Amino acid sequence: MIDFKSELNDQQYTVVTEGEGPCLVLAGAGSGKTRTITYRVAYLLEQGAPENMILLLTFTNKASREMLGRVEKLMGRTLKGLNGGTFHKFALGILKKYARTIGFAPNFTILDSEDSKDLMKLAMEEVGLTGTSKKIPSAKTVHAIASFAVNADRGIADVIEERFSSWEHLADDITAAAERYHDRKRMAQSMDFDDLLKHLRNLLQSDEELCKTISGQFKYILVDEYQDTNKIQSEIVKLLSHVWGNILVVGDDAQSIYSFRAADINNILDFKREYPGAKIFKLEYNYRSTQSILALANSIIEQNKKQFKKTLKTTGIEGARAELLPAPTPEDEGSILAERIVQALHEGVPGREIAVLFRAAHHSQQLEMELAKRGIRYDYRGGMRFFERAHVKDALAFLRAVYNPMDEIAWRRMLTLYPGIGPATADAIYQLTRTGAAHKAKDMLSKRSHEGYAIFERDWREFEKKEKHPAVLLNHLVEGPYRRMLEEKYDEPNARIKDLEQMRLFAERQGKNLGRFLAEASLQESYAADAQKDKSEDERVVLSTIHQAKGLEWERVFVINLVDGEFPNERASKEIGGMEEERRLFYVASTRAKRQLVLSYSIMGGFYVNQRSPFLDEVAKHIVNAHMGRRTNDGGEVEYVSEDEPFVSTPRNASKPRSGFLSSVEDL
DNA sequence: AGGTCGTGGCAAGGG
DNA sequence: GCCACGACCT
Ligand SMILES: Nc1ncnc2c1ncn2[C@@H]1O[C@H](COP(=O)(O)OP(=O)(O)OP(=O)(O)O)[C@@H](O)[C@H]1O
Numbered sequence: 001m002i003d004f005k006s007e008l009n010d011q012q013y014t015v016v017t018e019g020e021g022p023c024l025v026l027a028g029a030g031s032g033k034t035r036t037i038t039y040r041v042a043y044l045l046e047q048g049a050p051e052n053m054i055l056l057l058t059f060t061n062k063a064s065r066e067m068l069g070r071v072e073k074l075m076g077r078t079l080k081g082l083n084g085g086t087f088h089k090f091a092l093g094i095l096k097k098y099a100r101t102i103g104f105a106p107n108f109t110i111l112d113s114e115d116s117k118d119l120m121k122l123a124m125e126e127v128g129l130t131g132t133s134k135k136i137p138s139a140k141t142v143h144a145i146a147s148f149a150v151n152a153d154r155g156i157a158d159v160i161e162e163r164f165s166s167w168e169h170l171a172d173d174i175t176a177a178a179e180r181y182h183d184r185k186r187m188a189q190s191m192d193f194d195d196l197l198k199h200l201r202n203l204l205q206s207d208e209e210l211c212k213t214i215s216g217q218f219k220y221i222l223v224d225e226y227q228d229t230n231k232i233q234s235e236i237v238k239l240l241s242h243v244w245g246n247i248l249v250v251g252d253d254a255q256s257i258y259s260f261r262a263a264d265i266n267n268i269l270d271f272k273r274e275y276p277g278a279k280i281f282k283l284e285y286n287y288r289s290t291q292s293i294l295a296l297a298n299s300i301i302e303q304n305k306k307q308f309k310k311t312l313k314t315t316g317i318e319g320a321r322a323e324l325l326p327a328p329t330p331e332d333e334g335s336i337l338a339e340r341i342v343q344a345l346h347e348g349v350p351g352r353e354i355a356v357l358f359r360a361a362h363h364s365q366q367l368e369m370e371l372a373k374r375g376i377r378y379d380y381r382g383g384m385r386f387f388e389r390a391h392v393k394d395a396l397a398f399l400r401a402v403y404n405p406m407d408e409i410a411w412r413r414m415l416t417l418y419p420g421i422g423p424a425t426a427d428a429i430y431q432l433t434r435t436g437a438a439h440k441a442k443d444m445l446s447k448r449s450h451e452g453y454a455i456f457e458r459d460w461r462e463f464e465k466k467e468k469h470p471a472v473l474l475n476h477l478v479e480g481p482y483r484r485m486l487e488e489k490y491d492e493p494n495a496r497i498k499d500l501e502q503m504r505l506f507a508e509r510q511g512k513n514l515g516r517f518l519a520e521a522s523l524q525e526s527y528a529a530d531a532q533k534d535k536s537e538d539e540r541v542v543l544s545t546i547h548q549a550k551g552l553e554w555e556r557v558f559v560i561n562l563v564d565g566e567f568p569n570e571r572a573s574k575e576i577g578g579m580e581e582e583r584r585l586f587y588v589a590s591t592r593a594k595r596q597l598v599l600s601y602s603i604m605g606g607f608y609v610n611q612r613s614p615f616l617d618e619v620a621k622h623i624v625n626a627h628m629g630r631r632t633n634d635g636g637e638v639e640y641v642s643e644d645e646p647f648v649s650t651p652r653n654a655s656k657p658r659s660g661f662l663s664s665v666e667d668l
Numbered sequence: 669a670g671g672t673c674g675t676g677g678c679a680a681g682g683g
Numbered sequence: 684g685c686c687a688c689g690a691c692c693t
Contacts, residue, residue, distance in 0.1 A: 059682095059683090060682090060683080061683090086683060087683080088683050089683085112683090113682080113683085138687090193682090193683050194683095196683085197683095257681080258681075258682075259681095260680080260681060260682085261681085261682070261683080359680070359681085360679075360680050360681075361679085361680080361681085362679055362680095362684085365684085382681085382682095385682090390685095416671095419671090419672095420670095420671070421671085422670060422671045422672080423670085423671090424669075424670055424671085425670075425671085446669085446670075447693095448670080448671075448693065449670090449671090522683095523683070525682075525683065545680085545681070545682090546681085547680090547681050547682070548681090548682085569680055569681085571680070572680065572681080585681090
């Protein structure tokens, strides 16, 4: 038996034991929201709820694994039947089952963002939306527009007008391209990430009986990070809670940081209207951070006008004030940080309790070099995922093509690996294959592609004969054709070959089902090559984007590159509500720290003198300046000397006092 | 016309 | 460090 009373405070306990019906938990950082829903799941199980009737939706699959692991530990048994994962993963599971109902074959494949962009490029060519210079939006932009429209459940024209107004004159062409894009996805029996949500919503909406059948399976639905869900996700939640009505969502409006994928804070603000009779809970004690860090965090978020005022009381010790580290140059910032990390490790702080957080993935470059120099291994989160790497996707293209022969993007990718075959020839071959006329290809193709095509034919014939078992197929590629290509192309192919071997190991653990493997691969958000849990990984320092750090916590946190234009990011600040969202990112970053927070930036940029982030000046009184002077010692080595002084905001950046908050939680 | 290869401009965030 | 584009070659 779990002693819920002693593990939770009174507010948390109330949620855990009285969280039936529609419930919203709205609470600040570190107040135990995640802990509360984790215990709620354990409580439901203890009360006899069947595990397969519980659905726990999280923001990442990693978060889901961690929470389920925690519940298993609490319950002292494994829980195989519990449904947990991201909206996308959940949607895919249902759609595989009901593919025919929505006009897809069950072997449809998933397009990642690069595939989607490539397909959009083709769609744009089709409608004549081509041309160079800055007069035409990039395929990435057009895809972003179409994607936002799906996620926000709005029209393309609307989205362009509101968020991409510089392309308003091309709205008709963009709409046409989006239509072609839609058709080609269907033709290719493929879905992008947005389609997973859209088709699930449509499926549930279109058939009352089916909606009953599906939603009847989920007696208890719990959603973490609800502030970052979008319109289509909230519609899915509504439909899924149709039969039982037990929907518990937790979130913090101050941590909403995904507006670019249409996260909509109205999901929280309108919760009571959407679910009449909903209970609203608050959690008001922060269990994570020291008083100093919490005071800083509260003062960050107070600068935002469009934010609910929430109480967040401390339970911790006072602790040290956040420390400001101005470095002379970006290189110096990297080495100062690396030295600080070495020092912390030396003091006995475990690597897993240290994190470096940054606004954008490429901000970590200098530091990575300095850590490498010192032989410090780290766990990296942000930027390109493992399954997005070019060589990994090349190999996957073969598996996709054999699993779903209509997958245009996979075919193009696979075919253009061969010499003499470019986009045009690949397209011709794909069209012939698709119509069952592959045998005609030899005669119809131009001479220069003959040799490459002959090699492809041989490779493909052999590949097709193999057992459709992902590990077998990958093994064949790594031993044979794809290894050959890598060796031809690179002087040093080994790192890439190793990645492919890692993928094969991953596939072995996934079992024999090719469809399952491809699904798992396209929704895996892991960054490490060793998807296999490396023991030492737990001990490593973490380098992460702030977005990827959501929900996590560390003893010591370094937030780096606090330079105006970088953080806040210039482009983001210009969007509607952009500056406030950047500030929320700073709030999320700071509230990851349990005991010690360090804020760094460099004074010199590449060509210009940097301006430090205005966010620093806004909260100046909560920061101490550890000014690091650089000098060369007698031995010719560069040293950094601490010249402590109080941090005083200069008038240039001093923020004007802001008027009060919009409203308070009480008004909900 | 289509494929390859070199390079200049460029980089926000993610399922 | 990656991608899109243009120059050049077949
Ligand atoms: N009642 C409690 N007693 C002891 N520790 C607690 C309690 N509630 C929460 N904690 C601890 O406080 C920390 C923060 O909790 P949790 O991650 O659940 O907060 P959260 O509200 O989800 O945070 P955030 O929104 O910032 O991600 C965790 O280490 C958690 O174990």
